[in-house]
Amino acid sequence: MSDGHRMLTVLLFCAVVVATLAITSWAGRGRRGSAEEFFAGGRLFSPLENGFAIAGDYMSAASFLGISGLIALYGYDGMLYSIGFLVAWLVVLLLVAELVRNCGRFTLADVVAARMRERPVRRALGTSSVTVSVLYLVAQMVGAGSLVALLLGTRDGLAHTVTVLVVGALMIVYVCCGGMRATTWIQIVKAVLLLGGAVALTALVLVRFGGDLPGLLSAAAERSGHGREFLAPGLLYGGGWTARLDFVSLGVALVLGTAGLPHILARFYTVPTARAARRSVVWAIGLIGGFYLMTIVLGTGAAALVGPEEVLLSDSAGNNAVPLLAAELGGGAGARAGAVLAALTAAVAGATILAVVAGVTLAASAAVAHDLYASLRSRRPRTDRGEIAVARAAAAVVGAVAVGLSLLAAQLNVAFLVGLAFAVAASANLPVLLYTLFWRRFTTRGATWAVYGGLVPALALVVLSPVVSGSAHALFPGLDFAVFPLENPGLVSVPLGFVAGWLGTVTSRERPDAARHAETEVRALTGAGAA
Template identity: 55%
Template sequence: MISLGSAVLRVPLQTVESTSVGSPVLNISIFGAFVAITLVIVLRASRNNKTAADYYAAGRSFTGGQNGTAIAGDYLSAASFLGIVGAIAINGYDGFLYSIGFLVAWLVALLLVAELLRNTGKFTMADVLSFRLRQRPVRIAAAITTLAVCFFYLLAQMAGAGGLVSLLLGIDDRLGQSLVITVVGVLMIMYVLIGGMKGTTWVQIIKACLLIAGAFIMTIWVLARHGFNLSTLLGAAIETSGNPAITGPGLQYGVSALTRLDFLSLALALVLGTAALPHVLMRFYTVPTAKEARRSVVWAIWLIGAFYLFTLVLGYGASALIGAERIQAAPGGVNSAAPLLAYELGGSILLGLISAVAFATILAVVAGLTITAAASFAHDIYASVIRKGRVDADGEVKVARRTVIVIGLLSIAGGIGAQGQNVAFLVALAFAVAASANLPTILYSLFWKRFNTQGAVWSMYGGLGSAILLIALSPVVSGGEKSMIPGADFSVFPLSNPGIVSIPLAFLLGWLGTVLSRTVEDPMKQAEMEVRSLTGVGAEKATDH
């Protein structure tokens, strides 16, 4: 079953003409070489993991350029390389809307969140939210929302890993794909246990450089095959697909007023969700100053922007040179468009190299998500709530390492269950949960003096609960043959993405909870937070201990 945004196609495996692409031996060799090299890097980086700051925030030792490249590596996930290229190949212009939403979202992060967050926090998003509010309820709520977002995102990456490696190794049964996902999960656990944030960051930097370089080479190659003429490329895509609508808007989201509303909901989730993704927010703590945090975002915007321009060419290139039918019939479904294009352009060697980069993409992103989730539990729940600060750094890091194993096992199980889903769509759901559960509370905490604990708790739980409930009651999950559960029908919410309802609701609940509460938070703490967030005064002293 392959999900394309709001649509889901069921492709019988019997229709697959070729179960593998390229040479499985060559593909495994390139994968093995990459894993070996990155494990050596992770081992070297782990030598300096002595404190909680080293494990969670890489000792705040990265420059803005390095961290910006790592952010790009964190952000350019399997959804970007596999899902978006496939979405453009199948739905044309409407598939590119994912790229636009993902990129524009960085302006929100740059202007509203990055510098203020770095000035105010220590390791996690909950540090900011609990700065002037009551620790226990806010940290618990923030940890729960963080874990929820990370879990949705991990599902997407694991599903992408299963589809990619299945294509390369010729595996077209669920048992084989499940084994692949298990191997990815075990490697991820090793990376995070050994290297912490520093090792994970270096893997992401290497991966970002390889991914952007690989996408650039393929883009030039596709354009060269069409005389470096974009119009010729689009004409070839129309000819192969037999559908002139592939180059214009509306193929997926312009069918009716309902699909247009669904697109608006998706856009809100993408644009507002980025500024609230826990694994991206945590990256701002790996730099020494707020200025470097700001530079990180500028670097990330340039790198991510260039990459998304490449996806436009690659998506239409896959449509022109491969065709929708071959893409959908491949073991990885719509997520196979980029690897199939690489094979068409450069044979087994280019396919192996590009696929190794995509595999690295998945490994690095799941490692970043895992360390974020582990830090949230160990730092926010165990150290701050359960032990109430009475735990040393070694004890906290030990709990974080154990949490990594638990999260890794859960993500393996979830990834096996999410096989066949379009990873771009799964990530869009993660963005909707982040935008609903986290962003309203972050903005209220930073900019509204009257905001209090009740407002924060109402906003986070209300945003998280409404987003998940609406997803569960949407046509994506049940209600028809194209749903995730074809035999059931409990769909009462007509949209595939809940953002247009859950995000305003979370803002409303944050305001309502605050005005209905008689609690007045400490004005001195509020004033300190305002000064620190805007000027950085006192931030370095607070975050180094």
């Protein structure tokens, strides 16, 4: 890009930042300082508004940048991410949306604590929620850094580092000043921008190929250098039993992980009723489904028009496939239209990242304030002002940790990083949630064992996997202590979470409180007594 085009990129990014800060200022002005307002936006959002906010929260940098890049590089195998992310919402709709809205108040721990001893449950679920949130934040910041580095035309780490620091500072501001109300409106605006940008780029790709989808796929296969293998399974997850098991493990994590993501579950508390929560999910499925279908066109379009070699040259993980495609559709990065289209794409991606990090940071800070803080303090009654103060401090700490980890993981694909977060969520949070909602005999020991029995193995297997050491693309390529062959732990850690919950329950001397379970069941199914 020329200096003028780089300046345009910077100005568009600044416009996005100014707009989001204006929304934060507006949302935070004159609001009551209650915990319900800060963590749930007063529960005043309509199903349509919340549906757009869920879509904005879910369609992250991993979707827009990482998935398209994986499809451009690996074809059919990259499409697994699009399919897995979408199918996961059927689990959310059918199993958890209404029940979580009726049983909880602000966090996942509220649902479980309604039946169990409160302190150990909140301590365990607060820990797992913060862990999942930090992993998710790392993926968003890695995407932000690689995107800005590309558009500013620099290959050193300075632009990436500065971008990560700026995004980290902004997400702290959003949470501390605007709470859930500001976060929701930022997500709604972001969803509109992202869907609009994806529709425009998809239309331009189809126009370039005259609406001929088979022609697009054939051109992508030919340009990829792999021929028809590009359109068949096995290019990324083929060649041996380890790769095939990794394929299955990733699918398990993607399909089951969404129902355990803290920032997604928190969205069900922003609507007034369980029916509104269900309708929100229906809206979200329609929006998200359309978007993920478009990522397939964008990924294959990048393979056909840009080529995998250029994508890899720009970013070894493929995160810049969509901006490169935008430039190519406009006549190339050297052309004015190409540079402008790439800059607009970057601005949309920037809005995507800012909205997602705000939602995830708020979920993490809620887990710290409402769960960990509540379980560690004395038995004095908690106050809304105290919880909000702790949540704001937690946002700063979580932001600092995520910034540090994202600088370390700068060379990893963002969709792959999100897959790890999904695996941890499916291992630690989903078993305890399903057991609580559907198993009458479930006990406090079973709940804590389910959380730690999924969380600890998931993290340990990631540390001992080729993601961290033992491969050229690992975090520490010069070391080799990888004893676990799979890159995604979901195939092992998710069953361990369920087994640990069962084992903790059957070995517990605690007698389940039949009255509390009955009350939870009635509340979950009818909404009677829900907050």
